[in-house]
Amino acid sequence: MTGTVVVFDFDRTLIDDDTDRWVVTEMGLTQLFNELRRSTMTWNSLMDRMMMELHLQGKTSEDIKECLKRTPMHPQVAAAIKSAHASGCDLKIISDANQFFIESILECHGLLGCFSQIITNPTSVDRDGRLRIFPYHDPVSSSHGCDLCPSNMCKGQVIDQFLASASENGRKRYIYLGDGRNDFCPTLKLVEGDHVMPRKDYPLWDRICSNRMLIKADIHKWSDREELAKILLQLIQ
Numbered sequence: 001m002t003g004t005v006v007v008f009d010f011d012r013t014l015i016d017d018d019t020d021r022w023v024v025t026e027m028g029l030t031q032l033f034n035e036l037r038r039s040t041m042t043w044n045s046l047m048d049r050m051m052m053e054l055h056l057q058g059k060t061s062e063d064i065k066e067c068l069k070r071t072p073m074h075p076q077v078a079a080a081i082k083s084a085h086a087s088g089c090d091l092k093i094i095s096d097a098n099q100f101f102i103e104s105i106l107e108c109h110g111l112l113g114c115f116s117q118i119i120t121n122p123t124s125v126d127r128d129g130r131l132r133i134f135p136y137h138d139p140v141s142s143s144h145g146c147d148l149c150p151s152n153m154c155k156g157q158v159i160d161q162f163l164a165s166a167s168e169n170g171r172k173r174y175i176y177l178g179d180g181r182n183d184f185c186p187t188l189k190l191v192e193g194d195h196v197m198p199r200k201d202y203p204l205w206d207r208i209c210s211n212r213m214l215i216k217a218d219i220h221k222w223s224d225r226e227e228l229a230k231i232l233l234q235l236i237q
Contacts, residue, residue: 004236005162006084007186009178010095010102010120013199014081015073016225019101020047026067029053044121044152047098048133055130061100064131068104074225078109080232085114089236090172092162094155095120096182098133119158148185156185163189175235176217177228178204190217195235197222 011018020043024033029050036046054064085091091114095102100123106112121136135152146154163171174190176183179199184207187196194217198205201223208215220235222228 004173005090006175007092007094009183010093010097012179013177014077015071017071019097022071023064023067024050027054044133044135051131051133060129061125061131065104068101069108071105073109076229077225078111080229081111081114083233084236087236091115092117094158096153099123100131146185149182154185155182156189159186159189180204188214192216195220197231
């Protein structure tokens with residue numbers, strides 16, 4: 001539907017796994033990950049350290065991409081994305097995963113071209129061939145000042161940027177899909193006529209249930225991928 005913007009979280013929303021933990025588990029880094037998890041490292045720094053470990057083991061970015069290709073995506077979700085894109089919806093992703101992981105998975109499933117923007121933690125491959133992972137917001141030099149979100153990314157601020165850039169052409173209808181605690185802040189940016197699709201019994205759903213009076217958008221909970229796809233297609237059609 002022209003005039004509709006559909007914004008997806010990625011981990012445990014578009015896919016049923018957490019991409020970071022998928023790579024850690026599939027590539028044999030669980031023990032080191034758990035040891036370093038007890039330190040004071042930020043999550044982005046921890047995942048960057050995991051990529052260094054893979055590099056030291058002789059693993060390349062292509063090896064990591066091959067691992068990501070095995071990440072399952074429900075066929076009904078993939079079909080719903082393609083249908084929403086074909087109908088004229090503007091599809092975007094705001095995720096606390098990272099650029100390399102997300103793009104690798106979407107490319108594998110033939111979905112990368114469906115999304116106009118992917119806002120996430122940036123990545124690069126350095127001159128030595130090591131995959132590097134960086135925070136979207138630098139916690140030191142560019143603090144976003146939001147106490148609802150982690151220091152590296154305020155998803156609500158990203159939604160504000162979407163709204164500001166589109167204001168000249170009039171406000172569009174937003175549909176937001178997510179599951180995590182950091183999906184609550186962008187949910188608060190939605191207004192009457194918008195829709196939020198929280199995953200039932202996950203942190204976003206719990207926060208919405210505890211703060212119903214703060215939510216202006218229509219709420220459509222979902223529990224599994226079939227239900228996600230069905231509700232999304234109903235909303236855009």
